Amino acid sequence: xxxxxxxxxxxxxxxxxxxxxxxxxxxxxxxxxxxxxxxxxxxxxxxxxxxxxxxxxxxxxxxxxxxxxxxxxxxxxxxxxxxxxxxxxxxxxxxxxxxxxxxxxxxxxxxxxxxxxxxxxxxxxxxxxxxxxxxxxxxxxxxxxxxxxxxxxxxxxxxxxxxxxxxxxxxxxxxxxxxxxxxxxxxxxxxxxxxxxxxxxxxxxxxxxxxxxxxxxxxxxxxxxxxxxxxxxxxxxxxxxxxxxxxxxxxxxxxxxxxxxxxxxxxxxxxxxxxxxxxxxxxxxxxxxxxxxxxxxxxxxxxxxxxxxxxxxxxxxxxxxxxxxxxxxxxxxxxxxxxxxxxxxxxxxxxxxxxxxxxxxxxxxxxxxxxxxxxxxxxxxxxxxxxxxxxxxxxxxxxxxxxxxxxxxxxxxxxxxxxxxxxxxxxxxxxxxxxxxxxxxxxxxxxxxxxxxxxxxxxxxxxxxxxxxxxxxxxxxxxxxxxxxxxxxxxxxxxxxxxxxxxxxxxxxxxxxxxxxxxxxxxxxxxxxxxxxxxxxxxxxxxxxxxxxxxxxxxxxxxxxxxxxxxxxxxxxxxxxxxxxxxxxxxxxxxxxxxxxxxxxxxxxxxxxxxxxxxxxxxxxxxxxxxxxxxxxxxxxxxxxxxxxxxxxxxxxxxxxxxxxxxxxxxxxxxxxxxxxxxxxxxxxxxxxxxxxxxxxxxxxxxxxxxxxxxxxxxxxxxxxxxxxxxxxxxxxxxxxxxxxxxxxxxxxxxxxxxxxxxxxxxxxxxxxxxxxxxxxxxxxxxx
DNA sequence: GTTTCGCATCTTTTT
DNA sequence: GATGCGAAAC
Numbered sequence: 001x002x003x004x005x006x007x008x009x010x011x012x013x014x015x016x017x018x019x020x021x022x023x024x025x026x027x028x029x030x031x032x033x034x035x036x037x038x039x040x041x042x043x044x045x046x047x048x049x050x051x052x053x054x055x056x057x058x059x060x061x062x063x064x065x066x067x068x069x070x071x072x073x074x075x076x077x078x079x080x081x082x083x084x085x086x087x088x089x090x091x092x093x094x095x096x097x098x099x100x101x102x103x104x105x106x107x108x109x110x111x112x113x114x115x116x117x118x119x120x121x122x123x124x125x126x127x128x129x130x131x132x133x134x135x136x137x138x139x140x141x142x143x144x145x146x147x148x149x150x151x152x153x154x155x156x157x158x159x160x161x162x163x164x165x166x167x168x169x170x171x172x173x174x175x176x177x178x179x180x181x182x183x184x185x186x187x188x189x190x191x192x193x194x195x196x197x198x199x200x201x202x203x204x205x206x207x208x209x210x211x212x213x214x215x216x217x218x219x220x221x222x223x224x225x226x227x228x229x230x231x232x233x234x235x236x237x238x239x240x241x242x243x244x245x246x247x248x249x250x251x252x253x254x255x256x257x258x259x260x261x262x263x264x265x266x267x268x269x270x271x272x273x274x275x276x277x278x279x280x281x282x283x284x285x286x287x288x289x290x291x292x293x294x295x296x297x298x299x300x301x302x303x304x305x306x307x308x309x310x311x312x313x314x315x316x317x318x319x320x321x322x323x324x325x326x327x328x329x330x331x332x333x334x335x336x337x338x339x340x341x342x343x344x345x346x347x348x349x350x351x352x353x354x355x356x357x358x359x360x361x362x363x364x365x366x367x368x369x370x371x372x373x374x375x376x377x378x379x380x381x382x383x384x385x386x387x388x389x390x391x392x393x394x395x396x397x398x399x400x401x402x403x404x405x406x407x408x409x410x411x412x413x414x415x416x417x418x419x420x421x422x423x424x425x426x427x428x429x430x431x432x433x434x435x436x437x438x439x440x441x442x443x444x445x446x447x448x449x450x451x452x453x454x455x456x457x458x459x460x461x462x463x464x465x466x467x468x469x470x471x472x473x474x475x476x477x478x479x480x481x482x483x484x485x486x487x488x489x490x491x492x493x494x495x496x497x498x499x500x501x502x503x504x505x506x507x508x509x510x511x512x513x514x515x516x517x518x519x520x521x522x523x524x525x526x527x528x529x530x531x532x533x534x535x536x537x538x539x540x541x542x543x544x545x546x547x548x549x550x551x552x553x554x555x556x557x558x559x560x561x562x563x564x565x566x567x568x569x570x571x572x573x574x575x576x577x578x579x580x581x582x583x584x585x586x587x588x589x590x591x592x593x594x595x596x597x598x599x600x601x602x603x604x605x606x607x608x609x610x611x612x613x614x615x616x617x618x619x620x621x622x623x624x625x626x627x628x629x630x631x632x633x634x635x636x637x638x639x640x641x642x643x644x645x646x647x648x649x650x651x652x653x654x655x656x657x658x659x660x661x662x663x664x665x666x667x668x669x670x671x672x673x674x675x676x677x678x679x680x681x682x683x684x685x686x687x688x689x690x691x692x693x694x695x696x697x698x699x700x701x702x703x704x705x706x707x708x709x710x711x712x713x714x715x716x717x718x719x720x721x722x723x724x725x726x727x728x729x730x731x732x733x734x735x736x737x738x739x740x741x742x743x744x745x746x747x748x749x750x751x752x753x754x755x756x757x758x759x760x761x762x763x764x765x766x767x768x769x770x771x772x773x774x775x776x777x778x779x780x781x782x783x784x
Numbered sequence: 785g786t787t788t789c790g791c792a793t794c795t796t797t798t799t
Numbered sequence: 800g801a802t803g804c805g806a807a808a809c
Contacts, residue, residue, distance in 0.1 A: 059799090060799095086799070087799080088799050089799090112799090113798085113799090121803090131804095132793090135794090137794095193798090193799050194799090196799085197799095261797075262797080262798075262799095264796080264797065264798090265797085265798065265799075364796070364797075365795095365796055365797075366796085366797085367795085367796095367800080367801095370800095387797095387798090424785080424786065424787095426785070427785095428785060428786090429785095430785095460785095568799095569799070570799095571798075571799070572798085587796085587797065587798090588797080589796085589797045589798065590797090590798085608796095611796055611797080612796090613796060613797090614796085623797095627797080648800090649795090649800095650794080650795060650800075651795095651800055651801095
């Protein structure tokens with residue numbers, strides 16, 4: 001058999017070669033998930049499946065790109081014609097082709113979260129509602145929730161539950177806002193993130209023969225990466241694509257319920273459970289060997305996740321030998337945390353010769369990056385911050401992009417509002433409000449309302465409007481014919497934006513100008529890049545066939561319009577690597593799917609990690625725990641966890657307690673680090689005075705002063721009985737009653753697994769889980 | 785019509 | 800600490 005199959009273990013190979021029918025791969029962290037996915041696709045190509053018949057939905061565009069590259073290494077240039085990308089970007093591509101069927105222009109705009117919030121704010125204001133009660137971003141999440149559950153404004157009004165909730169929250173007009181919002185998006189020729197899913201669903205539902213069937217036939221093999229993070233709507237679309245009479249149901253999904261961290265966005269592990277129900281012929285493979293991390297790290301991760309109430313059965317194990325324990329860094333202030341992490345990085349770099357790209361600092365909230373940046377800069381260590389306000393969210397960039405969007409789609413009201421009077425050109429807020437009122441009254445776009453006879457403004461304003469309109473009309477005419485980069489450069493000058501920025505010689509002003517120029521560069525690069533698939537001369541004349549001409553063209557679409565749709569859907573992870581060797585700083589969410597030799601997981605404090613937003617709700621806490629699980633499993637060799645006793649948050653210094661998650665790691669896996677900064681400054685001195693209880697081996701990590709912890713967890717902790725003695729593994733057999741330090745008394749129902757890695761299923765008496773699977777080599781159990 | 789400043793508000797994670 | 804909003808000054 002081909003050599004690439006030899007690089008797989010038995011389970012991996014079985015998954016890769018099961019090409020027909022529905023397949024579910026449950027893949028623990030570091031278990032070679034990407035490898036399985038790429039080899040499976042390569043395998044399909046080797047067997048003669050055409051690349052454009054294979055659809056792969058990933059979480060980031062970068063993941064898709066890397067996958068393509070790896071496949072290319074196996075099968076060559078054909079890989080470039082694969083359909084691979086995020087749900088949102090692939091769907092946007094399909095929508096672009098089919099937009100007219102939904103009453104949208106094919107160059108529709110995509111509203112990001114800011115745009116959406118701003119539209120909502122305008123609607124709320126126009127409706128004269130109390131902005132304290134009707135908070136735009138809260139309404140946005142409410143509408144997003146509705147869309148993700150396929151609830152249209154009409155359905156919302158008929159939905160007793162939703163309406164009742166709104167009345168209870170004293171916000172009965174949400175449904176009206178929702179209705180207006182949808183109308184406004186439609187007349188603006190704009191879709192928000194949820195629309196990219198919602199509208200595609202509508203498209204498929206309402207055009208089963210002309211549209212849906214075409215795609216069902218086209219995509220003979222469909223793959224989904226990070227399946228645990230798909231939401232209801234994404235799954236509903238997937239199901240329509242895959243499940244129909246006569247379908248071969250060639251759908252291959254890869255996921256890990258323990259790494260599901262997007263419940264707040266509607267993702268649910270129910271999808272995995274539903275998947276088993278929806279596809280009776282499903283074959284399931286479990287990848288349980290972790291090739292990434294050392295034993296201490298894997299064990300700590302297993303212990304932490306065992307505290308969650310609901311999980312699929314699996315046991316992650318590794319044969320990597322330990323060299324280093326997990327380090328626990330206890331700090332007094334967030335500044336000390338920043339300093340010690342930076343110092344430790346320097347030390348690790350020297351002692352183990354780590355390049356910067358082997359190192360990552362992870363945190364729960366983006367706001368935490370600051371302190372680390374300060375201290376890395378102090379030590380001259382190069383770093384890069386991912387997330388937070390991305391490049392495309394900066395004001396000057398949004399302004400420029402606003403002009404570009406308007407040239408491509410003048411109906412786009414958000415773009416229009418943004419740029420109509422910036423730089424100022426004599427069009428006042430009052431005039432804009434009037435425009436908006438006319439637009440609302442006759443349900444036309446504001447762009448069209450400029451010409452309406454009903455528009456009652458001063459002659460001066462009318463003149464300003466006409467000048468502005470002519471300027472945009474000119475661009476609009478040329479957008480289809482002229483090279484994107486040339487037109488964009490002209491728009492930058494003619495709009496007056498360039499002069500406005502040039503006038504500002506402050507350092508910030510200069511950097512704003514640089515940013516805008518960077519957009520120009522990006523457009524040139526985008527326009528000049530050889531267009532991914534179709535144009536790369538496919539070997540032996542295998543271009544994507546004509547049954548799907550437009551989409552084939554869309555693949556290599558280098559227009560301004562294509563550029564704009566692309567950038568809105570970029571994720572942090574997609575940001576281009578500048579080729580420099582730098583330390584990575586990012587949120588734990590963004591780190592999903594990545595790995596580093598040395599990882600610092602920071603800010604392990606109650607109300608921060610787990611977040612105060614999740615503390616009330618047990619499901620929320622479980623999600624935070626999965627997030628922590630994701631964080632620690634990013635590390636291959638060195639894992640350092642830090643927390644601080646106090647921290648600046650929301651503008652003032654606050655006390656904080658160590659995170660409950662720390663107690664869930666067994667003491668044998670970590671060591672408390674004596675301050676590097678000992679004797680340096682008051683914080684360090686104070687730190688030394690703190691009495692520190694060293695963890696006792698064998699007892700669940702109780703590193704911190706116990707009085708600091710008001711413990712709340714599913715199973716109430718029980719007192720350690722005098723004379724508790726851990727029984728040897730051999731004594732744990734089915735039928736015996738055991739005592740567990742966390743879960744109390746329980747009965748062993750079964751024991752399985754290899755001799756050195758036995759797993760027992762135990763029913764605990766006072767526990768809200770029917771049963772738990774306990775990895776015996778880590779557990780502290782006494783036979784009673 | 786435009787700019788600036790002070791005040792209030794809201795702070796998670798992301799496509 | 801960042802952002803939005805309204806009022807006052809230009």
